[in-house]
Amino acid sequence: MTEEIAKSIQAVRERVVSHRRSLHQIPEVGLELPQTAAYVRKVLIELGCEPQTIGSCGQVVTLGQGTGTLLLRADMDALPVQECTTLPFRSTNGNMHACGHDMHTAVLLGVAEVLKQHEKALPCQVKLVFQPGEELGTGAESLVKAGLLEHPHVDAAAALHVEPTLEVGKCTYGTGVMTSDIYDIFIRVEGKGGHSSQPETTINALALPTEFITR
Template identity: 45%
Template structure:
């Protein structure tokens, strides 16, 4: 009689795939691409999936592949992002990028783990109680990727009953799985304020309208929105991360630009803050004889993990990683993730996978997006096993739809 497959069997099989998964990660890492259009990354992933016998579909700038065991009508979606960040990498890795972009958020790790899961799912195809849909998504960083794939029909033919995603987390012990209940990550709105004045010589400011002065007053005014207009028990952050104006020290320019983010756990509060930014910018600019144009560049809503699915996912993760390696959390952070858009369409579980601390290795533990961040590659097989086991287990669960 054939022995029943266990989570430890899946983890052992993932460890056997270790070198292949590492090769995937390093290949993707060497040639990072930013945004919605990722031709080299997508071509590589499509090629590797085809080697495993998958048919791939280009969809919404990303890739979709599916594998079915027993055709039960059940379907679960596994998602990995594959875009990178603009900036020059300073990790010192032998395979670091040199093209002005960098995988400083671990999306190369995510894509490699899902490719590893694709191999494992092929191995266990006969034991799948339904269909697993593999989604490789672009432009998570710009908050357009999930929305583009949703609009293009990623939840159709077949429609999944649940979606699962993993994200590596620098600064968390390697192999620790963080399972957040409820609203686990903040929503984020990216905004731009373009201030228009009238350029003139720096020796005669009275002949122009100084957009830098206006933008500085707007910047200071925005700092008061949270402290004086948002209840203290409602987490909110307004950050201006870009302030750009002028080219010469003795010339007042025509324009100044501020760009920043709004982060909250409440979609209505985010909308209110966006409207207040518009009102403040326009009023301040008018007071100083200029004008201001406020634009919303992109947004992701707060990420809501489905309570029932997350409770089950945590139990299944314990079977793979061990009971002492899974941490359940009732409070999340102010970081954002565009997988959140999926969480308003179907039950979702978004888990964090620890990828190293400085105590483990001095190279590990730097903040996400830091140009010198280094992730522990030892967690890659665990991530592939988690994807595989969670998908297989979810296909065996009946839910009220």
């Protein structure tokens, strides 16, 4: 079975490349990604899947059967960055997939194709989710609130991120925390005003946050 899956993966390689280049030309920002979501939905339907929209435009497909559910996630949004390359598939709409989310989405579409081919052999359910709004830091939360982790209940989740410093064909993994998160920190600093001729009578409120930032 492993050999059959390996052959299927090799067979979809060129389609994954094609998906990535098509997605690279239509980068969208934030939680509303109509073109990107439509592309993902079209490909999934062509594969025989039944995608469901969750949240603003997230797409979810559940394959397989049995007990236990593994969630596989890819982010779809881009950045508001002007692309300055000469690639034939470059973006021209003022946004850019500068963080590799076009690759993440393309890879998960390839995974969907392979898993659909071998769906009857899957020992559990696999939930594929294409998520908007990763760069905002709110995309995942919005999907969880919309019920992503239920129906069926998710027991484990996994994702990947491209790493340009690795050789083609290689990947790394680890235990514990592997990716960053977004947190807001609010600090209130109170000082004491005065005249610049008598700094010794003041409390400089700028000194502390400046020191904090540089540490």
